[in-house]
Amino acid sequence: MISVENLTKTFSLTTRSNVHRTQKLDSRQQDGVFNALTGVSFHCQRGEVLGLLGPNGAGKTTTLRILSSALKPDSGQVRINDIDVIKSPMAAKQKIGFLSGKTGLYGRLTARENIEFFARLHGVSDDYLGNEALQIYENLAISEFLDRRVEHLSTGMQQKVSIARAVIHKPDVLVLDEPTTGLDIMATETILEFIQLMKEQGTAVIFSTHHLDEVGMLADRVTVINNGVSAFSDSMEAFRQLSPDRNLRRSFMHVLSQEVTHVASV
Incomplete structure (x- = not known):
């Protein structure tokens, strides 16, 4: 299992270009730093698929880079079974498969x-x-x-x-950052079938996407990151129940509109 607990990460705003890139996220920018993550938590068991959702700039890619040990958080914890990813990145790399753009x-x-x-x-x-x-x-x-x-x-x-x-x-955990972006239907179908196969073989799979149909097809769990926080993290069934008609798009928009977060315990 992979467990992510209360990750935080800030970046210094040292150039005008950095400020320009984050000017639409003023609530997360203060005192010369940008608060990319301020509290991200979720977990994924062996043989589960977790769909990671969120608007652009929410903090998804920063989170996944921390999971891959390519980036170190300011605080928080990531564990794969008994391995602390932050304290033992080399050991963690043997347990993780990572793909990003x-x-x-x-x-x-x-x-x-x-x-x-x-x-x-x-x-x-x-x-x-x-x-x-x-x-x-x-x-x-x-x-x-x-x-x-x-x-x-x-x-x-x-x-x-x-x-x-x-x-x-x-790897015990496969982390995919928008694996089907820009692909045609046939290539997308092959990759989605492969994710399902990894799940059946007992791999924990975390994949970020903007395609809710992919989440509906594959995910056992859903985590929505919004403004650097886990706004929702629970089962797919709990996510569907956020909408009266169990519509994933409406559930997603409901999460983004709420001020209270929903994060299920392990």
Whole structure:
């Protein structure tokens, strides 16, 4: 299980460009700093999918970067089973697969070379790469493209390769930041099916998205971050019940309109 408790994170506003980027979020800007997160909490059990929602600038990507140990919070705690992600980031990296829009691939390497390079950084054996990894490639429908240079692949195919790279070391937790953004219907369907497969295999999956239909299809739990705070974090059923007709869009808008947060205990 992954548990996130009361994360906070501020950034210094040292340039005019930083101020410009946050001028629409004045309530979170004070004394030369921007309060990106002021209290984010949620949890996701083994074999669960958590859909992470929120308007642009709410703090979703900052939260996910902390989960991946790419960013250190000012306070709060992230634990994967008995591992403290903040205190033991190297140990945590072995347990986490992470994909964001900025998780780049090496264009001049083939898809296979990209995946195997990162696999070896995680200590994955050659035997595994030559056998069990083939199932990952098949599930993501990338087998026939493995020996093509990444720079010659479509956006959707590159995203599939990135996901294969993120899971090649068999992580306990898979963190995906808007994995289907900009993809066509077929590529999106493959990725959503792969998330479902990861869930069935016992992986805890956290994915952020602006597509409520994806959350409705896959998520067991929902967390809504608004203005740097967990405005809602509970089961999908509890989220649906926020709307009289169980409409996810209306539930989402209801959360954003409320001043009181709803965060279920573990």
